[in-house]
Amino acid sequence: MQVQQRQMRQSPLLTSIVSVILGMLVGAVMMLVAGYNPIQAYIALFTSAFLMPYDIGETIRTITPLILTGLSVGLAFRTGLFNIGVEGQFIIGQLMSVIVALKLDLPPVVHVIVAVIAGAVGGALWAFLPGFLKATRGVHEVITTIMLNFIALYLANTLVRNWLSAGSDSTEKIPESASLRWDVLSSLFGNARIHLGLFLALAAAFVMYYLLWRTTWGFELRSVGFNPQASEYAGMSVKKNLVMSMMISGCFAGLGGATELLGTAEYLSIHGSHTGIGFDGIAVALLGANSPVGILLAASLFGILTYGGSVMQFEASVPYEVIRIVFAAIIFFVAANIVRWAGTKFRKKAVTKDA
Amino acid sequence: MNVVEMKGITKRFPGIVANDNIHLTVKEGEIHALLGENGAGKSTLMNILFGLYQPDEGEIRIKGEKVHVTGPSMAGKLGIGMVHQHFMLVDPFTVTENIILGSEPTIQGRIDREKAEREVQEISDRYGLRVDPRARIRDISVGMQQRVEILKTLYRGADILIFDEPTAVLSPQEIDELIEIMGNLVREGKTIIFITHKLKEIMRVCDSVTIIRRGKTIDTLQVKETDENRLASMMVGREVSFDVEKEQREPGETVLSIRDLRVADSRGADAVKGLDLEVRAGEIVGIAGVDGNGQTELLEAITGLRKTKSGRVRLNGKDITNLKPRSVTRSGVGHIPEDRHRRGLVLDFSIGENMVLQTYNLPPFAKGFRLQYSEIQEHAEKLVKEYDVRTPDIHTPARALSGGNQQKAVIAREVERDPDLLIAAQPTRGLDVGAIEFIHRRLIEQRDKGKAVLLMSLELDEVLKLSDRIAVIYEGKIAGWVDPSTAAEEEVGLLMAGGKSGAEVKS
Ligand SMILES: Nc1ncnc2c1ncn2[C@@H]1O[C@H](COP(=O)(O)OP(=O)(O)OP(=O)(O)O)[C@@H](O)[C@H]1O
Numbered sequence: 001m002q003v004q005q006r007q008m009r010q011s012p013l014l015t016s017i018v019s020v021i022l023g024m025l026v027g028a029v030m031m032l033v034a035g036y037n038p039i040q041a042y043i044a045l046f047t048s049a050f051l052m053p054y055d056i057g058e059t060i061r062t063i064t065p066l067i068l069t070g071l072s073v074g075l076a077f078r079t080g081l082f083n084i085g086v087e088g089q090f091i092i093g094q095l096m097s098v099i100v101a102l103k104l105d106l107p108p109v110v111h112v113i114v115a116v117i118a119g120a121v122g123g124a125l126w127a128f129l130p131g132f133l134k135a136t137r138g139v140h141e142v143i144t145t146i147m148l149n150f151i152a153l154y155l156a157n158t159l160v161r162n163w164l165s166a167g168s169d170s171t172e173k174i175p176e177s178a179s180l181r182w183d184v185l186s187s188l189f190g191n192a193r194i195h196l197g198l199f200l201a202l203a204a205a206f207v208m209y210y211l212l213w214r215t216t217w218g219f220e221l222r223s224v225g226f227n228p229q230a231s232e233y234a235g236m237s238v239k240k241n242l243v244m245s246m247m248i249s250g251c252f253a254g255l256g257g258a259t260e261l262l263g264t265a266e267y268l269s270i271h272g273s274h275t276g277i278g279f280d281g282i283a284v285a286l287l288g289a290n291s292p293v294g295i296l297l298a299a300s301l302f303g304i305l306t307y308g309g310s311v312m313q314f315e316a317s318v319p320y321e322v323i324r325i326v327f328a329a330i331i332f333f334v335a336a337n338i339v340r341w342a343g344t345k346f347r348k349k350a351v352t353k354d355a
Numbered sequence: 356m357n358v359v360e361m362k363g364i365t366k367r368f369p370g371i372v373a374n375d376n377i378h379l380t381v382k383e384g385e386i387h388a389l390l391g392e393n394g395a396g397k398s399t400l401m402n403i404l405f406g407l408y409q410p411d412e413g414e415i416r417i418k419g420e421k422v423h424v425t426g427p428s429m430a431g432k433l434g435i436g437m438v439h440q441h442f443m444l445v446d447p448f449t450v451t452e453n454i455i456l457g458s459e460p461t462i463q464g465r466i467d468r469e470k471a472e473r474e475v476q477e478i479s480d481r482y483g484l485r486v487d488p489r490a491r492i493r494d495i496s497v498g499m500q501q502r503v504e505i506l507k508t509l510y511r512g513a514d515i516l517i518f519d520e521p522t523a524v525l526s527p528q529e530i531d532e533l534i535e536i537m538g539n540l541v542r543e544g545k546t547i548i549f550i551t552h553k554l555k556e557i558m559r560v561c562d563s564v565t566i567i568r569r570g571k572t573i574d575t576l577q578v579k580e581t582d583e584n585r586l587a588s589m590m591v592g593r594e595v596s597f598d599v600e601k602e603q604r605e606p607g608e609t610v611l612s613i614r615d616l617r618v619a620d621s622r623g624a625d626a627v628k629g630l631d632l633e634v635r636a637g638e639i640v641g642i643a644g645v646d647g648n649g650q651t652e653l654l655e656a657i658t659g660l661r662k663t664k665s666g667r668v669r670l671n672g673k674d675i676t677n678l679k680p681r682s683v684t685r686s687g688v689g690h691i692p693e694d695r696h697r698r699g700l701v702l703d704f705s706i707g708e709n710m711v712l713q714t715y716n717l718p719p720f721a722k723g724f725r726l727q728y729s730e731i732q733e734h735a736e737k738l739v740k741e742y743d744v745r746t747p748d749i750h751t752p753a754r755a756l757s758g759g760n761q762q763k764a765v766i767a768r769e770v771e772r773d774p775d776l777l778i779a780a781q782p783t784r785g786l787d788v789g790a791i792e793f794i795h796r797r798l799i800e801q802r803d804k805g806k807a808v809l810l811m812s813l814e815l816d817e818v819l820k821l822s823d824r825i826a827v828i829y830e831g832k833i834a835g836w837v838d839p840s841t842a843a844e845e846e847v848g849l850l851m852a853g854g855k856s857g858a859e860v861k862s
Pocket residue numbers: 368369371372373391392393394395396397398399400745746747755756757758759760785
């Protein structure tokens with residue numbers, strides 16, 4: 001038990017907090033330069049995310065897929081892989097679940113369960129290929145997953161136009177039997193699009209924690225991620241574990257796509273470019289230091305910023321792009337490990353002074 | 356003149372005081388040894404001098420000037436260079452490219468390669484380093500890579516050189532070369548701080564020696580006025596015996612039997628060429644040989660880490676040729692690998708996790724697929740205590756342990772599994788004399804319990820001392836068998852060099 005507790009304790013919480021503050025300061029400076037009032041803007045941002053039950057529901061809805069894509073990236077990181085293909089696996093998750101939702105005729109509860117599973121499996125299979133190529137041919141996963149992101153996007157677009165709809169830009173709305181929305185929940189939150197995907201996301205966070213730190217499989221996955229040669233020496237199969245971790249990562253991403261489709265959008269439309277939810281997962285994982293709890297917190301922050309930011313543009317007439325700059329700045333500060341850098345600078349000063 | 360003075364240096368890490376009010380004074384033009392047990396704080400002290408760590412207390416004077424070494428570049432300006440135990444070279448680059456990295460001479464913005472190569476060649480000749488400026492790092496031997504590291508510090512104008520356990524990774528021949536080079540360096544006015552666990556080396560090349568024990572300075576002595584036994588006992592704090600006591604024993608059944616084994620190296624060339632070997636229960640068989648004669652490939656083939664081309668490996672009569680590493684381990688083989696950083700440990704795992712690296716999925720450490728952390732901890736606590744692995748606690752990542760203590764952790768794990776066949780490759784590399792004594796006793800204990808031990812070491816001393824029989828390996832074959840109780844070192848040396856032995860002892 002203490003083993004992981006310690007790992008959590010050592011997690012760079014401070015780095016994340018300082019980075020968030022600095023990132024928001026950068027945003028404030030941008031707003032000042034552009035002639036907006038940052039204080040007013042931030043107040044608008046944070047209050048609007050929680051103003052009415054409806055807003056809270058929508059904020060949670062925004063957070064949900066970010067948790068799943070964040071977990072996807074985080075788990076891959078923890079096992080030594082950089083899964084940039086979360087975006088593609090997310091799209092495949094959407095695609096598979098919409099196919100099940102529209103093409104299969106199943107009784108209510110069963111229908112949605114099958115659709116969710118289809119999405120998760122789809123994501124896992126989409127991630128299998130890069131994992132397999134890395135394990136057998138040594139092809140770097142960053143290259144293959146980027147390519148697969150585009151293939152996923154155009155595959156989904158083609159299928160939507162030619163098979164899932166009659167030549168239009170989006171599919172029909174999915175039948176109620178396949179929806180993840182739940183009346184009781186929606187009515188609690190002023191009919192916001194909050195859905196049961198939230199609980200799947202929370203469960204996934206627990207699964208990541210339990211799998212990695214409490215099971216023998218997780219022991220292998222982490223070991224192979226840290227040091228493949230020592231793992232081979234210890235009798236683990238490096239190839240198998242590599243493929244496995246890619247697939248579990250893809251499974252989380254696919255689940256994200258499935259819940260987003262079955263809960264939020266309820267139809268799939270043609271996209272000119274990527275949704276960005278997959279890429280935001282990289283930011284979430286980074287800010288959350290790849291730990292399940294950290295990812296939950298980071299996804300919440302980004303969700304609040306995203307939803308609050310979109311309301312803020314009306315309230316304080318600050319363009320939404322500013323929020324994306326805040327995102328980018330936060331990630332910049334985390335990646336540059338600003339806290340450690342400042343720490344060493346400060347310490348050096350102190351040493352020189354007492355001389 | 357005192358070129359380096361470190362006074363009252365204290366450095367704390369979480370849970371441990373690595374340096375506790377340490378004093379070190381080094382005179383110009385001398386070779387000054389730093390001696391101390393594993394985890395005594397030698398590397399930490401040198402990392403402070405080199406600016407990698409900041410001391411919590413204490414002051415440093417370089418050539419009389421009080422300084423604050425804020426980082427390696429500052430150390431460079433002060434004329435301090437350091438050769439780390441783990442090299443920091445870029446593999447696909449050439450020697451020259453690695454040396455000029457970060458301080459490239461340029462003509463109008465372009466790197467002046469020829470000038471750089473000329474300069475590198477010049478320095479190499481001056482100190483007898485024999486380095487080819489155009490060779491690529493990945494193509495040259497470990498010893499040569501080390502000389503490139505030395506050259507790098509010289510190129511940057513260092514006149515105080517820190518060598519952190521340079522000889523631990525070298526073969527005896529390479530050590531001789533290094534010692535010669537050290538002589539050249541001092542003759543040209545350089546000062547050297549030399550960390551080593553080998554007392555012989557200190558006696559051979561050093562002028563003075565500072566002994567550190569558990570983070571504290573014990574004493575500084577003139578090498579001329581002391582001897583190995585005195586150094587050893589000062590360092591460990593008790594008498595150390597260099598001789599191992601070993602009773603004569605009748606070996607039992609054959610445990611490991613290898614027939615006509617062929618194994619290719621990483622480039623595909625045959626490294627083991629039709630080798631026969633047998634190890635029986637209750638004996639230690641030593642493999643002596645010059646590095647690169649197929650030892651690594653042989654051990655990897657036995658343990659399943661490398662595929663064999665032909666031949667048979669049997670354990671207790673059961674064919675284990677080309678089995679997966681896990682199956683080999685489970686059929687009763689323990690393996691202390693040559694390279695602990697690469698193979699033996701997952702540095703980012705805690706000591707506790709590393710102690711169950713092969714057994715994490717077996718009871719009692721796992722129930723079904725669930726890890727049992729309380730059992731894992733208990734196991735680790737026990738091993739850490741029994742094998743004197745110096746670590747703040749078992750949750751500390753292996754990375755934070757001193758080199759020697761990492762090695763002890765690996766040995767503890769492998770011996771504890773009590774395998775029928777224990778393969779020990781360079782088991783005492785980087786260990787202090789006290790720890791070596793301890794490990795040697797453990798190996799002999801295994802033998803006395805009726806286990807088979809296969810020992811590979813580049814140190815002839817060690818092989819001669821421990822083995823019941825010695826197989827000399829040369830160019831991928833056993834060139835001959837030697838009885839350590841009667842054989843002279845010269846005889847083994849001759850066989851190692853490919854000469855034929857007159858007195859072949861066949862078992
Ligand atoms: N970065 C670190 N974090 C925490 N503890 C450390 C760190 N570096 C060293 N230590 C601890 O400080 C002590 C001294 O370590 P150091 O590496 O200086 O030993 P050493 O004398 O070089 O030993 P060896 O001969 O085994 O290399 C050890 O107990 C080690 O575990």
